[in-house]
Amino acid sequence: MPSSTPDAPLRLGISACLLGEPVRYDGGHKRDRLLSDQLGRWVEWVPVCPELEAGLGVPRPPMQLVGQGQSIRLLERESGRDHTRTLQRFSTRRVRELLALELAGYVFKRDSPSCGIRRVPVFGARARPRREGRGIFAAALCDALPDLPVEDEGRLQDPRLRENFIERSFAFARLRELFRGRWTVRQVAAFHEAHELQLIAHSPGVYRALQRQLAAFAKTPRGEFRARYRAEFMAALAKPASRARTTSALRRAARHFERQLPSRARRELAASIDAYSGGEIALRVPLARIRRHARQLSVKPLEGQTFLEARLDEHLGGKRV
Ligand code: SF4
Structure with missing residues (x-):
């Protein structure tokens, strides 16, 4: 796994129910095996359940966001009891603790009125909720750390977004060190x-x-x-890396050493970059070639280039999960 500090795993926050902890309002969980089992081998998770930790207990009445004039409240669905202040006070305290833990990213539970980061349903006078809310805890963390990479488990099912999230988290950790x-x-x-x-x-x-x-x-x-x-x-x-821009980065890397290659190796490298550009092979194939040549030829300008670090799918057995 790429890292600015190779000995330390990437430390990411996560909504606790996604790891299988029975913290939901009904005592259940929303375990996501991709996160708990596959990514869990590479990541140090810091699980947080804002509703449970704020003292709302398990089981507890289900809650939702409700728009009231300019303000958005966190209310129990049935009784309308308002827990906004409780969650806000808790969030201020917990966010302070999380800042001290130096997280490199956070995976939130989608659609939750406490944890959702985007398009959380906000109920109001209309029959259908407006999908424009943010969970109370998620909003507090994102306001405190606006550059922190955050995603929800739904979007992380997409391999491209997942790779991008992990890439951003490592970069964020390196920036913090810098x-x-x-x-x-x-x-x-x-x-x-x-x-x-x-x-x-x-x-x-x-x-x-x-x-x-x-x-x-x-x-x-x-x-x-x-x-x-x-x-x-x-x-x-x-901004997820496009195939065209990634191809341009590969060609730029190859220019540093291709003249030193025997003609056959040069042709093979060019063919491999073209095949990636045409969508026929995965990025890891030309990357592995470039890494190998750069190492064998001791290409100074490529030493330390983060673009050449191993990708997530290479660490997960070369498979997209
Ligand atoms: S979505 Fe957030 S508040 Fe709800 S159970 Fe999961 S961790 Fe707890």
Whole structure:
């Protein structure tokens, strides 16, 4: 698994019911085996059940978000009892604890009035709920850490979004290391160069914009520079890498050493990149070739390039899960 700190697993928060903990209102769970069993081998999960930890107990009456004028409340479905303040107070405290744990990402339970991150149903006067809410706890965490990679278990069933989430989580952990303590602009420049190919696969425009930011470092207050670099870097990675841009990053990597290859190996590498570009083979095939050549030829500019790190599907036995 790629990591800025290879000895430490990626630490991610998760809605506890997704790991199979019997914390739902009816005493059940929503175990997601992809998360608990497959990803669980690579990740240190930090499970949180906001409703249970806030003292609402198990079993408890089911709840929903209800729009009341400008405000959105968390109410018991049947009785209408209001738990908004309880959940908000709990969230403020728990988010503070989670900040200290330095999470690299968070997987939320979809549609939950406490944990959902997007399009949670909000009930009101109309017969049909509007899908425009955010769970109370999810909102508090996302407000405190706006650049933290977050996803819900529904979207993570898509291999492309899953790979992207894990990729962003590792990048977020590396960014945190970069800006820990007294960082220098040289360190940021080295970080930026190590992410050159990865950024190009996601958003070449942002790669160049961040380069301009680096050049203007002396004219920008440090705090502002850090906040902007972090936000724009994470926003760029949040755009899933397209096949065309990933192909361009592969070709850029190959240009560093292809002239040193015997003609047969050069042809095979080009064919492998073309086959990936045409959708015939997985990314891991040309990546493995590039890694091997880069290692054998000691290609300095490719040393430390995060784009060449092993992907999630390679760690899961070469299979898409
Ligand atoms: S969705 Fe959130 S609040 Fe509901 S049971 Fe799961 S962890 Fe608890």
